[in-house]
Amino acid sequence: MGSAPHVVVIGAGLSGLAAAARLRARGFAVTVVESAATPGGLVRTETIDGHNFDTGATILTMPELIVAPLTELGVPRGEVLDRLALAPVDPGYVMNYADGTTLALPHRADRIPEAVAEAFGPGPARGTAELLQWLRRVYDAEFDVFIDRNYGGLGDLTGADTRRAATELVKLGTLGGLTGAVARFVSDERVQRAFTFQALYAGVPPHRARAIYAIIADMDIGRGVWAPAGGMGRVGRVMAEALTDAGVRIVYGVHAQRVVHSGGRVSGVVVDGETLPADAVIATAERDRIADLVGRRPRRRLRYSPSAVVVHGLLPVEVTETWSAGHHTLDFGAAWSRTFAEITGRRGAPMTDGSFLLTRPAVSDRDTFTAAAADGRRLESVSVLAPTPNLDNAPLNWDAIADPYVTETLATLAGRGYRGLDSLQVLRVDHPTTWLRAGLPAGTPFSAAHTVAQTGPLRTRNTWPGLDNLFVAGSATVPGVGIPPVLISGGLAADRVTDRLADAFSPAPAGSVR
Template identity: 45%
Template sequence: MKAVPGPTDHVVVVGAGLSGLACALHLLGAGRRVTVVEREASPGGRSGRVNLGGYQVDTGPTVLTMPHLADEAFAAVGDSLHARVELMALDPAYRAAFADGSTLDVHTDGEAMEAEVRRFAGPAQAAGYRELRAWLERLYKAQMRRFIDTNFDSPLQLLHPDLARLAALGGFGRLDRRVGRFLSDPRLRRIFTFQALYAGVAPAQALAAYAVIAYMDTVAGVWFPRGGMHALPRAMADAAGDAGADLRWSAEVNALERSAGRVRAVRLATGERIACDAVVLSCELRSAYELLGLSPRRPVRLRHAPSAVVLHAGTDRTWPGLAHHTLSFGAAWDRTFDELTRTGRLMSDPSLLITRPTAHDPALAPPGKHLHYVLAPCPNTEVGPSAATWRDLGPRYRDSLAATLERRGLEGFRDSIQEELLVTPLYWTAQGHAAGSPFSVSHTFAQTGPFRPRNLVRGLDNVVLAGCGTTPGVGVPTVLISGKLAAARVTGHVRRTPPVRPPASAAVSASASAVLAGGAHDPS
């Protein structure tokens, strides 16, 4: 593995999102002096927090899987995730509601899920689920260490027996077709393939290897931190501060001072100069390139994942059919993905993620009130409406979403709203997200593994990238790994991810889920 040459005693980490904070903790654990510089007034990055009239709104991911990856970062400084954050294991992980009126609770316990599938679709599908679960477990084991939790220096690193194992498992076939070998019921297939959307690829085109995301959601367990998802980056920042990190809030970087192929200092918008031996840029990939004065050297330009519209609604009521996470599927499926990724139209029959965090933490809303998060995937601004168009389109689409929810059983939804926040590609663009997408660079084959933008920068010896645009990719688990891999580039030491294990029972109660997929390539 290539590592930063020369001195690395003092490292500046730009950005205090999950990847930047994970990197900082791993660097501190390796004995480095660390300064974290964040343009916002608090940690979190995408996992931010807004107080909306007494409703505590998570502005980013609402689901958490693989919490042991976060615990690994805490452990680097002798700390513990479970000492700082109360996690609650969600059961069901999701409730799936289909257009035909049927519902299915997704359990991560194998026996419970087999019984639920048998009730929902009969014994043959239950047997298929058991086979699918075993395949997902083998797929995860074949991928994690070799293709996800690794720093790629060359595509030749793929030439390993694990590649043959992945091929033998059908990992290079198509996701929808491979899952269809186990489950013939199209509703069940959706449960194990919809995650490909967040990787930016339709299930019919996605590699079957991306089913590792479904492993995380449906096998490894889904969690929710008391206090919401923002409790995780807040706890990570506290742990980093206690371990000696210099945390700078409301501090925007506007230049990097360079000489002889190295960054010598980070300059803030205030004019302050922070001298350093190495820099980790965990900001948006596009922002990192702009700071570096470079562009990715690739044969074709980067493609970005679809975007999303999110309606945060503080309400005076809730609905008994909603679980903590509810997947509300429309009747359309293939057409939906075509609209999102090719034609650029808004979903004509939307599939939605509805999250109700107050189901497990009522303190996130005023007494007797409820908080709902409605996520509707939409085209990014490269293939769909421009960011500016969303200024007028957003309110109309919000009304359309509310009408859809009411048709699907959430009667009186519009009248129940007391506080709301609508997030569209206009907002994501203003935050610096390329193509107006919070899901960054899509996980096409040409943008995955050793072909994803690399976390080393050609021509600059001491700059490392972290975050969802680089190795290994999009999602909470992967950005935590990304921070660890960035730290390894600085220290030269690889800390291997331990096997999945349940959190310490004393700290556990209930929680939520995330997204994954792999990757690396060259930002220069």
């Protein structure tokens, strides 16, 4: 047996950190290179003009997917949880509808039917209880076989486990439309929205999405939302600190410039002019960025998810406390199908009767997300997300229209009951052109859409054509977009590396490194 092979991971987002943790736990030498000054990628907390904001992903579900790779490193589960300092977000969502009704979804799934009954009556509550059971069955049939799994070829798609899982999913009716599947349990459109809006994460309108995407609602509503103390950026910091303690080298503020390869194999990564030798490489960037590093432009054109305008600003606490709002608030316009057509269509347009996400992390963590103003009042950090079409579907001049669009959006929400929101002290606006300048294709932080041709085994593979030791992790590859999928993708990429280098090196037992 030779010395431990060296793996270079490009990117210290959650997928790269998860991959590095699993590889280091198996005895590999690992170096992570990251262009930013901090870990976490698009899961981050930033200080803007002295105030804290979660400026990337704001919704954390399935924290066990963070715990698992760190326990493989030998960190006890209880210690990982202590480091993450998670609090349940309760209610997980406050949903405000155009007809003036409100549904506050409890953190615990067994309490959700009671909340539905209080908002909409006993009929929808009974249907919701049955729906939650169905969602869990979809998860159980789908997760291990179709999500947390590497595919090696046609045989994997026709094996006994796959056939059993596929048979169960057919029995559950998941090959039809998502909205129709949910409507079998609840006829109230307001409740349907609560369990289908998650299709936006996949970049597909709910009425066109397959019911297999119902698994997202189970991950989200069915399993509860969590908040780490100090903001979402804590997740990346905790993971990176555990990696460093375990001997992983993480280098910040450096840029990968080229993946060195010849004869179908990668031999290193050029980082700010220096070549880091590598027996394998995991790249966590978007597909076209990886293609630039390799020097081989892919032929297949991808369709991307919608983008968003995100406003970060401040309001006095005495203003925000008057709202019907929680940590995460979904405010639905009267339109629904039309809204999704506008933001996902090939000729997209800004929403004419929008639905929005308001985020107030101070509801869960007041000390981090409020600060004293000069006049002694407490100011709260507030973020508003407005979905928009991406730049492929609507090449708008956001540098010119972002400010008036933000003004209109805040005024709309102020008129819907969020009194004073139109006086938000705006500190930063991110929009499709902002995301494009950050290197995100089509100006969207939500990566490739989960269309039929870009989901499951048809999504961009986590192996790279023609280079047998270059692997891919992150939202651009399998299993997809969102914190749970990207964490899973890191583990899948680590498994690819382990399998590929097994002949040259016998990995250490999991959990042997500390």
